[in-house]
Amino acid sequence: MSMYRQLWLSILVSALLALSACLLAALLNARAYLETELARKNHDNAVALALALNRADTDPDDVVVTATALFDSGHYEMVRITAPDGRVLVDRVSRDPDAGAPAWFVDWLPIRSLPGSAQLSGGWTPLGSVTLMSRTRFAYRSLWRTALTMTAAIAVTGLLGGVLVSLVLRRIRRPMQAVVEQARAITEHRFVSIPEPEVPEFRQLAAAMNATVGRLREQFAEDARRYENLRREANFDALTGLANRNFFLAALDQALGAEDSLFGALAIIRLPHLDHVNRELGRETADDMLRRVGRAIGELTPYCAGTYAGRLTGADFGLMLPAGCDAGALMDELMTKLREAVEPVGGRHGEVDIGHGGFMPGENPTRLLARVDAAVAWAQSAGGNRVCEAATDGDPSLPVSANEWRAALRYALHDGNALKLVHHAVRINGDPATHRECPLRIRVREDGDWLPARRFLPLAERLGVIPELDLAALALALDELDADASVAGLWLNLSARSIAEAAFRRQAVDLLERHPDARERLWLEVPESGGLHRLSALRDLGRQLKPLGCHLGLEHYGHHFNQVGLLYDLGLDFLKVDSAFVQGIDGNPGNQAFLSGLCEIAHHIGMRVYAEGVENEAELRKLLDLGFDGVTGVAVREV
Structure with a gap:
């Protein structure tokens, strides 16, 4: 059972127990009051009957007739007349099954009152004594009605209390649930922050957990920046920002051998006169040209998502293209951008040659590089600033279109x-x-x-x-x-x-x-x-x-x-x-x-x-x- 439900039930049960105790105390007090009133009424009625019969001309027959008539009126549970010598002249007891309340209620809360007694006399002649007890039916009926009224009041109060408790606990449950969800997220390797709730206790807990998550994120971010710098230093060319030779060739090996590789073509971009630029125009000019070329190659990704570029040698760049890309059109687009990048150098120094070719998974990387390099050489021999496609051996057993x-x-x-x-x-x-x-x-x-x-x-x-x-x-x-x-x-x-x-x-x-x-x-x-x-x-x-x-x-x-x-x-x-x-x-x-x-x-x-x-x-x-x-x-x- 959830803590929320346990809390709700405990509050509700506590309230019902308190109200039930109040009901029991009220009923016991009401019973004691009714017993006292019945005893007083019994005494008063006995005295009143004795005064009515205490006349000089009263004889025992008159007493019997009067007592019998009094009992027949239905207001008394018992009427008994006893002669001075101990003989019982009248002994009438009610046999009416209507107790005024359910039997179980009567058994649970019995009303016991003292009977009333008085002496009877005719003038100065003793006639005996009268003992009577009023009917308890009316007392039970009153007590039963009190019990019903208070039970209904308790039920309504309990219902209203339950609604109020639910509203209060709902207000508490939201921040408690948020804290629980945050803790669950942490166990699931999701480190999230939550708004701090209004409930003070939960606000302190949420603030502590948010602070912990925040510190972890800050440390995480700092470590990530440090290790990202190490990654780039180890695997990327500092000048162009592209993958270095070792890293690019490792990625090419992975693309050729991986079960689920999405790459399908390789391109090599060459700046054939980079050494002349370096000697004649200076290293600074050459470096600036390389940066522009690297930027142009790196910006190719929006045209074909998933392209991967690297610098193979000083003047050669490699580019892996995802299968399904139109490599020919893409290389023509790249050639336009590269010519813009080398245009500031001008003349014969600003030549760019591109060779590209598709590859089959499992192909030997050395053979693939040789095929594409031959296409670059052909582009250069044809006059430069050209794009040449390397021949590709297809598998005739596979679908084509x-x-x-x-x-x-x-x-x-x-x-x-x-x-x-x-x-x-x-x-x-x-x-x-x-x-x-x-x-x-x-x-x-x-x-x-x-x-x-x-x-x-x-x-x-x-x-x-x-x-x-x-x-x-x-x-x-x-x-x-x-x-x-x-x-x-x-x-x-x-x-x-x-x-x-x-x-x-x-x-x-x-x-x-x-x-x-x-x-x-x-x-x-x-x-x-x-x-x-x-x-x-x-x-x-x-x-x-x-x-x-x-x-x-x-x-x-x-x-x-x-x-x-x-x-x-x-x-x-x-x-x-x-x-x-x-x-x-x-x-x-x-x-x-x-x-x-x-x-x-x-x-x-x-x-x-x-x-x-x-x-x-x-x-x-x-x-x-x-x-x-x-x-x-x-x-x-x-x-």
Whole structure:
């Protein structure tokens, strides 16, 4: 029973007990008063009867007749006349069943009064004595009416008291509920402040909790700024603000090898005469040109969300483009902006060459860079300031047009044997239980190969089929967990586009509610970039999943660390750091400091931190030393 209900009941019961005690005391006082009045009336009536009969000519027969007539009047319970020698001349007792009140009331509050007595005489001759008792029916009736009236008054008073108590407690309940919700939010890794209530006690409590949350946020923000600076120093070019060579190539490796990569093309931008600018116009002019070029490349994101840029060498820049973008049109737009950026240099020094080409998931990064670099060389040999597309080897067995892909994805969704989950080991530090990542595989025809997510995910996103695929994968994962209780956890990817749809969130929750034994072993991951762009949906999903015991986190984390303050009220359970920060971590002091700080911040707000794409034992040992709670990748031994 809730504290509010207990308090309400205790106040109401206390009030009813007090009023009931008042009722009992009033009834007992009323009974005592009626008993006294009846005794006095009995005495007075006996004396009055004796005076009426005390005449000289009165004889015993007159006494009997008078006493009998008096009893027959119905006002007396008992009339008895006793002769001087002890003989009973008249003994009349009422047998009327009407007691004036219910029998139980009469038994509970009996009225006992003394009978009245007086001596009878005829002149100076004693005739005996008279003893009488008035009817108690009238007293009981009066007492019963008093009881009914007071009970009704108590009921009305109790009702009004209950309403008043409810109003008072409601006024108290609102701030109390706000404080409880704040405490619950903290347990769910959501650090929120609340308005201070008017109730003094709750105001002090709310002020203390708000101060604690405020101090935590300030410390969190300070740590975040410090570690963000370390991240940028370790992974970004100081002059242009773009990713440095190592970090960009690590991101390219991740894009080519990740199960759910959304990238589909690579571009290389070259300033072929940068060395001449540096020698002839000075380093300051060259640096200024590089800053303008870096800014122009960085501003490409609004034209195609998700682009990722880096500086490969002094004169070369790399750009990864999401699958589905019109790379040719985008590069033409970029060329226009770049020519504006280098225009102040003028002449032959202001040349820009661009090569770009699509890539297949799993392609060797060295071969990809060589293909695109050859396209840049061709653009330069053709006269410069040109855009050249590298040749791409397609897979003839896969659909080509959007309609073909839509039909193929529909086939995979509706054919019972065209979807499956594959398992990769997850190592949880200090936990020997079995955890598995389970990316989705599909095949687009009955005899086709199983395609990894990176082969169909960009098309599914573009065609709007991804929510259905995510629901199908969720159902497969829950069925696997139900079938094998030895699996401690399955980790499943969800698209940010899927969680943005209220219908998907509702269907996902309904599906989880039908699997109570499996949902607590399910770990759902949303890409960092898409999740942070859909904060409201991510927050709603987190609050819906929390009562179900399901785990929710961000994968590929770290690229938007400057937005770490947004994690305060999302209620996430874990973060998975992108492999671009992990590769070569054993020899990268800058990223070691950054990742150590990231773990510290996440642990302070109750989140676990895992690493993606760990390739060797040295990286694994270093990550565990830095405070990571677990890792995935080829370095994790398959069980």
